[in-house]
Amino acid sequence: MKNRTFLLLSLVAGHLSLVGCDIGGPAYRQLAAENVELKSQLAEMRRENERLGDDVRDLRAQRDTLMGIQGLRVEAIPRVASVELGKWTGGYTLRRGEAKDGEGVRRGHDAVKVYLIPRDAAGSVIKAPGSVTIRLFDLAAAEGAEWLGQCEVSPKELESLWFTGLFMPDHYSIVCPFEKPPEHPDVTVRAEFTDYVTGKTFTQVMNVRVEP
Numbered sequence: 001m002k003n004r005t006f007l008l009l010s011l012v013a014g015h016l017s018l019v020g021c022d023i024g025g026p027a028y029r030q031l032a033a034e035n036v037e038l039k040s041q042l043a044e045m046r047r048e049n050e051r052l053g054d055d056v057r058d059l060r061a062q063r064d065t066l067m068g069i070q071g072l073r074v075e076a077i078p079r080v081a082s083v084e085l086g087k088w089t090g091g092y093t094l095r096r097g098e099a100k101d102g103e104g105v106r107r108g109h110d111a112v113k114v115y116l117i118p119r120d121a122a123g124s125v126i127k128a129p130g131s132v133t134i135r136l137f138d139l140a141a142a143e144g145a146e147w148l149g150q151c152e153v154s155p156k157e158l159e160s161l162w163f164t165g166l167f168m169p170d171h172y173s174i175v176c177p178f179e180k181p182p183e184h185p186d187v188t189v190r191a192e193f194t195d196y197v198t199g200k201t202f203t204q205v206m207n208v209r210v211e212p
Contacts (some may be wrong), residue, residue, distance in 0.1 A: 078120050080128045080195040083202040086115030086171055089189060091210030094177060108181065109210040112136055112189055116172040118202075125170045127162050129155050133192040134176040140184040148187065149179035155196055182212050 091109030118128045136148035153161070153174060161172045187210050194201045 077197060078126045078128070079197045080118045080126065080130070080193070080200070080202060081121040082119050083191070083193045083204055084117045084119065085189065085191055085204050085206045086117055086168060088115050088168060089113065089206055090208040091187070092175055094175070108212050109178075110181070111175050111177040112187060112208060112210065114172075114174045114176060114189060114191055115168070116174060116191055116193060117169050118172075118193060118195075127170070129196045130158065131155055131194045131196070132158055132172065132174060134174060135190040135192075136176060136178060136182075137188040137190070138182040138184055138186075139188050140186060141182075145183075147179075148182055149177060151176035182210060185209050185212060 090113065092111040092113035093109055094111050112134075114134055116132060118126055118130075120126050132151075132153040134151040134153075136150070137146045138148050139146055151174065158172060158174075161174055162170070163173050164170050187208050189206045189208055190203065191206075192201055192203050
């Protein structure tokens, strides 16, 4: 930009030096017109320099602001402080028996529906990204037979399982089928939520009643 300005000034000076050669003649009038055009271009370049200077000052101010709040921006991101299992967590029927005498025959529960509620430090429910692992146990069964099933939910899958409740808090609704049916009505649910913002894992355990 400085080189262009210097060139224009040089041209103006050169034109002015030639003006005296033919005052009032065609060459003079042409040089005068060119001189006016050069002055106009010079004025526009000065205005452009001023605009660029304003842009540079704005960018520097934004940089200083970002550097000042860099640490605070991370702290401002909502993050999970606790996870709870909703009181509605319990036995769930995925399949029903064959029709008998025109009526559906209800089988026992073949899954557990888990209502997972992430909360921030203030206790507000937040839709936090993460992964979930659900494990089911029949602790009243014989030793070695307690295991009932496990479900792994990826962050992409979990996103589609978010529900806004009318009479309950917003939550993730996860159905975890039994890999083998429980022998007793008391089933222990262990839910692990890994927050993808902080990397922390939150664990909750709950006993629920099912219909074996």
